[in-house]
Amino acid sequence: MTGDDRPILELDEVSAAYGPYRALFGVSFSVARGAVVALLGPNGAGKSTVARVASGLVPASSGSVRVDGRDVAGEPAWRIARFGLAHVPEGRGVFDSLSVEENLVLSFQRRGGRVQISASLEQAYERFPLLKERRQDRAGTLSGGQQRLLSLAKVLVAPPKVLVADELSLGLAPGVVDDVYAGLADVRREGTALVVVEQQVDRALALASSAVVLERGTVAYFGPPSGARAAVEEVVDRRARGRRQAASS
Amino acid sequence: MEQLLGFAVPGVPYGCAYAVFAVGLVLTYQTTGVFNVGYGAQAYVSAFIFAWLVDDHAWPTWAAFVCAVVIVGPGLGLALDRFLFRRIPSSNTTAKIVTGLSLLVGIPALLPVVFGNQNLVGAPSIVFNPDTVYFHLGADVPVNGIYLSAVLLTVVMLVVLVLLLRTTRLGLEMRAAVESPRLLELEGVNARRVTATAWAVCGLMAGLAGVLLAPTEVTVQAQDYVTLMVAAIAAAAIAALRSMPVAAVVAVLIGVLSLTAQGYLPTSSFWYSAALPAFPFLVLVGALLFVPGLRHLDEATDPLSSVDPPPPPPVAGVRGREVDRLVRTVFFALLFAAVVSMLTWMPPTWETVLNQGMAYSVVFLSVTLLTGTAGQLSLAQATLAGIAAFTAGQLANHLGLDFLVGGAVGAVAASVVAGVLALASLRLRGLGLALMTLAAALLFDVAIFPAQAVSGGTGGITLEPRWLPLDLFAPNGHAYFLVVLLVLVLCAGGVALVQRGTVGRFLAAMRGSELGAAGIGVNLPWQRVLAFALSGALAGVGGALLAIQQTVIAPGEFNYQLSLAFVVIVVTTGVGTVEGAIQAGIGLVVVQQLMQYAPQRLQGLTFVLFALGALAYAAHPEGVVELEKRRWTERAERVLARRHRAPATPAVTGRP
Known part of the structure; x- marks a missing residue:
């Protein structure tokens, strides 16, 4: 892995739309191997859409997406996942109707036989003992934070090349957010590159090696985390001014 | 006791027929998320084609069986997935039911048009000879091949399907695909293929049920067909569309109880003429009113449904x-x-x-x-x-x-x-x-x-x-x-x-x-x-x-x-x-x-x-x-807009 300086994830002039509603306009940025990119911006800026385009849930209408040097635009999501990109979507990222253990098995069984699955399960339970306690319960009965930990457990045991984590802290108590971010740090230590979509700017920037700030479907800032704070404030300011103008006219 | 057995045992093949369909309904719901009321119609297709091949074309039974059950059954399932159910968003319950209904309405009407009218015949019983009396229950209740075949078919199907759904990799993926195909794709699984496989398996089961049930006294036609579907739906409902064994047991019970009651009630009474035919419906109503699981159907929604574009304005x-x-x-x-x-x-x-x-x-x-x-x-x-x-x-x-x-x-x-x-x-x-x-x-x-x-x-x-x-x-x-x-x-x-x-x-x-x-x-x-x-x-x-x-x-x-x-x-x-x-x-x-x-x-x-x-x-x-x-x-609107933009030019024809 060392010595290869090709980015692990690269978006080049990507546009995307939901039916007739366009959401992204030529978004470009790249994620280096093992790096952490914070993806910031106000509501509706297109953060989740960027995440979805990267994982293939929403097809890019133009531009190219490269995972590990391979152009994946137009590929179905399941193939992109096999190329080594994992995406934990916003809100619920686990199967409600399956048990905790079934959720884990579903994730592990693609990679190995029965023996390996049970080894992986052991590993996951070791890192998150709480999951072992509740392994027979339906995942839908877990709390929001526990569900995020379940998502992270899948990723930790079989680390992907790059993890796109969409709003992991959304709706969680501060203490639980700490746990989730501890999990993210663990994932990073495994050598996985991270794209962290976040509303809580400080949390994300503390972990990040670079930052992207989105504004209405375009990239307003792409650079080191130190400059991101100001960029975010600028974007928010511009938006507020735009609103006031719209209201007064 | 002897009399009770005499009345109850003939109910077993009926009960098994109900059970095969009830299990099929639960299976389709668990693996595709569709409560497929058209399941009976699928079974009918295979039975019909089997009869057509055997009667009109004098195919050997085994060849007709392979064609009707192994090819047509899963093929129809795949076609339903490919052309219909794949296009329906998983959250749209009404669309799913209506599509199933149109199958139920359309298919039985279509078949005679394509193939001419057929008298349904069934495959000769696979293992047991239908006319041979194998043993007697009690002193003189004969048990012939029909009973044994029905029971064998039901039990084997049940065991195979439960194992498939609960212990295999495919079963797990099918259940996951029902909840959220997109989330499953994020796990690196081709959700479309999983769902298509689920439809093929369900189609195979429907075909099997259709062909194998025909040799029993239960013909898959007209009024019997309704009772069959309703008893199956009632049993599936009592199982909350979740447990196949429960559905099967309830279905057999419905069959046995109906026939037992039929034996005891005097034929002229109100109970015989009105209450007895209504029995499966009453069971269904009771299930709908009192089985708590049915109130939470379709509640496990796709967390990624917001990926779909919003519907167009009216x-x-x-x-x-x-x-x-x-x-x-x-x-x-x-x-x-x-x-x-x-x-x-x-x-x-x-x-x-x-x-x-x-x-x-x-x-x-x-x-x-x-x-x-x-x-x-x-x-x-x-x-x-x-x-x-x-x-x-x-x-x-x-x-x-x-x-x-x-x-x-x-x-x-x-x-x-x-x-x-x-x-x-x-x-x-x-x-x-x-x-x-x-x-x-x-x-x-x-x-x-x-x-x-x-x-x-x-x-x-x-x-x-x-x-x-x-x-x-x-x-x-x-x-x-x-x-x-x-x-x-x-x-x-x-x-x-x-x-x-x-x-x-x-x-x-x-x-x-x-x-x-x-x-x-x-x-x-x-x-x-x-x-x-x-x-x-x-x-x-x-x-x-x-x-x-x-x-x-x-x-x-x-x-x-x-x-x-x-x-x-x-x-x-x-x-x-x-x-x-x-x-x-x-x-x-x-x-x-x-x-x-x-x-x-x-x-x-x-x-x-x-x-x-x-x-x-x-x-x-x-x-x-x-x-x-x-x-x-x-x-x-486009024509009008064009005319407003260029009022002097005559009506524009053709595209620029």
């Missing part, structure tokens, strides 16, 4: 003023032309046909109000129409009441029944509600309408001219036409007003989101009862009108299949608007009449055409008519 919202004026003018001109034609040159045959179409339109307006506006799916609209028709008939018969007045009383009666039905099913929604109304419709079909006191027995009620004030039967008097037209205009206007008024807004809010509607202070139970009651009244009025024209109100006239066809037809043309209902009514009778000129063999195609239309519903839930309307409106 036509009325995007129509410009100029186009709007044009549309209105043309509409009134056409209406005027239609009325004048009917009163002057229209041949009597076609006048009768169009009158019937208008009567149907009134019934269809009830679907518009209930399903289109309030978002509640009812499969009992024909039953409600029948209630009004029989009420009017009996009132005229016994009290000499004018049939039109009786029809109004009947509409009130239908409205009350609908309201009671709504009250009884307040805790159900979506699939549960659809099943509840279906059970009610079947209950009326089997136990209430055939009763002497309701319909006068199998002959039905014949309308007498003295019951009617005007000479409504006179071929060219146009009285009936004017009455129906008046009623239709009143009902259509009424529905349009309701849709635009406060009640309509409440109902639309309820359709959009029950939670959201409750949040802004909509009294959901009351609105739902109101919607059902209004819709019941409309169906009743339409039913009475239909009865006047048919002159004989027969018990089979308003059966559940008609209810299913009603829903399918209306959603095809457009369930959201009054125009949709009228176009559905007129379209139905015109197509039916045109079919009269077609060769005998194609007669059954009417419902197939509408079923095909409902399949378009999968892609365009707003309905075919609405879809075309939007296209034309957009076209008109």
Whole structure:
């Protein structure tokens, strides 16, 4: 892995739309191997859409997406996942109707036989003992934070090349957010590159090696985390001014 | 004891037949998320093709079996997935049910058209010879090959499927794909292929059931077929569509209990003639009312559903003023032309046909109000129409009441029944509600309408001219036409007003989101009862009108299949608007009449055409008519916009 300086994830002039509603306009940025990119911006800026385009849930209408040097635009999501990109979507990222253990098995069984699955399960339970306690319960009965930990457990045991984590802290108590971010740090230590979509700017920037700030479907800032704070404030300011103008006219 | 065994044992093959279908329903629901009421139709296809190959083409049994079960069964399942269910978003329960319904309505009508009529024959029993008595239970209850084959088939199928679903990798992926195909894709699994496999497996099971059940006494036809499906649905419901073993056990119990009771009850009693046929429906109603799991069906929603683009806005919202004026003018001109034609040159045959179409339109307006506006799916609209028709008939018969007045009383009666039905099913929604109304419709079909006191027995009620004030039967008097037209205009206007008024807004809010509607202070139970009651009244009025024209109100006239066809037809043309209902009514009778000129063999195609239309519903839930309307409106807007931009140039033809 060392010595290869090709980015692990690269978006080049990507546009995307939901039916007739366009959401992204030529978004470009790249994620280096093992790096952490914070993806910031106000509501509706297109953060989740960027995440979805990267994982293939929403097809890019133009531009190219490269995972590990391979152009994946137009590929179905399941193939992109096999190329080594994992995406934990916003809100619920686990199967409600399956048990905790079934959720884990579903994730592990693609990679190995029965023996390996049970080894992986052991590993996951070791890192998150709480999951072992509740392994027979339906995942839908877990709390929001526990569900995020379940998502992270899948990723930790079989680390992907790059993890796109969409709003992991959304709706969680501060203490639980700490746990989730501890999990993210663990994932990073495994050598996985991270794209962290976040509303809580400080949390994300503390972990990040670079930052992207989105504004209405375009990239307003792409650079080191130190400059991101100001960029975010600028974007928010511009938006507020735009609103006031719209209201007064 | 000996007698009990003697009565109970013959119930076993029936029970096993129910069980095979019940397990199939649970399997399809668990692996594809669709409560496939068309499952029975799938089984029928395989049985039919098997019979066709063996009888007409003298294929050896094994070859016919391979073709009908191993090839056609999964092939049909794959086709259903590829062309229908894949296009329906998993959250759209109504679309899924309607698509299943159109299969149920369409497939049995289509097969004789393609292959000619067949007498279903079954595969010779695989292991046991059907005629050999293998042993006796007790002293003299013979157990022959049919019993053993049925039990063996059921047990093997059950074990295989439970193992598949609970212990294999594929089973886990299937269950995951039901909840969220996208989330499964993020795990690196090709969700489409998993779902297609699930459909293929279900198709195989359906084919197997269809072919193997035919040699038992249970033929997959007509009335038996209904009982079979209802018993299966009831058993699946008691298992909360979750546990296959529970479904199988309940199904066998239903079969055994029915036959045992049949043995003990005297054949002349009320219990034998009415309660016994109604037994499976009562079980279904009981399950719907008391099994808690059924209230939470379809609650596991796809967390990634927001990835789908939002639906397009309705036509009325995007129509410009100029186009709007044009549309209105043309509409009134056409209406005027239609009325004048009917009163002057229209041949009597076609006048009768169009009158019937208008009567149907009134019934269809009830679907518009209930399903289109309030978002509640009812499969009992024909039953409600029948209630009004029989009420009017009996009132005229016994009290000499004018049939039109009786029809109004009947509409009130239908409205009350609908309201009671709504009250009884307040805790159900979506699939549960659809099943509840279906059970009610079947209950009326089997136990209430055939009763002497309701319909006068199998002959039905014949309308007498003295019951009617005007000479409504006179071929060219146009009285009936004017009455129906008046009623239709009143009902259509009424529905349009309701849709635009406060009640309509409440109902639309309820359709959009029950939670959201409750949040802004909509009294959901009351609105739902109101919607059902209004819709019941409309169906009743339409039913009475239909009865006047048919002159004989027969018990089979308003059966559940008609209810299913009603829903399918209306959603095809457009369930959201009054125009949709009228176009559905007129379209139905015109197509039916045109079919009269077609060769005998194609007669059954009417419902197939509408079923095909409902399949378009999968892609365009707003309905075919609405879809075309939007296209034309957009076209008109474009032309107008172009003309405004360049007023000097003559009309532009062709594309730049």
